[in-house]
Amino acid sequence: MADEGTRSRRERPAKPALTRGGIVATAVRLMRAEGLARVTMRRLAQELDTGPASLYVYVRNTAELHAAVLDELLGELAPVRAGRWDERLVGLLTDYTALLFAQPSLARAALSARPSGPHYLRLVERVLGLLAEGGVPGPQAAWGVDVLLQFGTATAAEQSDRDASAEANREWDALTGAVQGASADTYPQLAALGQALLSGTAEDRLGWGFRVLIHGIAHTALPE
Template sequence: MNNSNRTVISRRSRPAKEPLSKDLIVKTALELLKNEGSSGLSMRKIAKALDTGPSSLYVYVTNLQELSAYVLDYGLDKVVLPDAQDGSWKTNLFDALNSYLTVLYESPGIAELALTTIPVGSHSLALMEYILGRLHEGGIRSTSAAWGVDLLLLYATSVAFEQASRDQKGTTLNTILTSYESLDVMRYPMIANLRDELLSSGERFRWGLEVILQGILQRQD
């Protein structure tokens, strides 16, 4: 029996999907990473978000590890590298690392990727090249520069990951302060005496960079 009142929805009336591509996969993966953390970075979830099957993603990326490297690099495109012609080499070095720290902190999940993924993309390489260039200006070369850039990036990444993790879990310094205030002063005299300093922030990040840099300068190989 014919139903003349039935509405027929044509597939042609649906919004056209953006053609699948590596860029689209990476952008989608980054959004999932921001919204769900590391658990969102799975081929199954990415495929679902793109309304496709996981197998179709492997046309563009070899595996999840390769995709993670692309996502990390895409997330680092906001890192600001100061003009090397302006300011001192050390100021530019610290400003670049501070920008890197900020980008990782403001993009939940990226810091964790930076700790677990080998950086191979253009933005990652540009950052490394920039840091090596500033170390070279400061007279740091060869092995000291190669190992130094790794140490500086690891420090910045660890700080960003720690801060981002605390924010995601709702852990504040007040929690730590409360713990310190209830300490047995006789058993932990040093912690009790330096309680305020242990919890202070201020220029702590740059102080750490300075300590690392001075160590590199003292151990030229």
């Protein structure tokens, strides 16, 4: 007759088999609950009731894991809207930036993460398709994708750092006071454009920045 210890082990439900998709899904859930800093191989192994060494069969390191998390979230981007090609492109890029805004720690990691999964490739495909629809030459579009995504990523990362800073409001007030109090004799351009420098919502500035880049990509040939 089997003893109680043997019986309890046999009756214990079997753990689900590890898969890369399951590991990434668990990492996304963990990030949303505890933040990206907690998404380490050791913490993830604990969540999956396995050893860290088992995870390295599917994910080489934490950097690759974070890139996979970003790729998974990119699958949540909404379909391209109706309208002119450039406005649809601005909408897509704004959605990408907003996705990073919602996960500040991921926005910072995205500056160095190199996702290569299907959702990232789909995003690049969508951007290239919209640029092609607008008649942007292929080589310019190919280089332009990197510029557009970098702008969105850097904007989200910068804002996430500001949001996390206890001094952000004080620093903004200090900058506002310095610009508004600038001497017209010493800083004539700054004094003349002070209000414009401080104007506009974050959303308006982001959209304008994307339009500037799209226009520049369309009209700037690659170096010979």
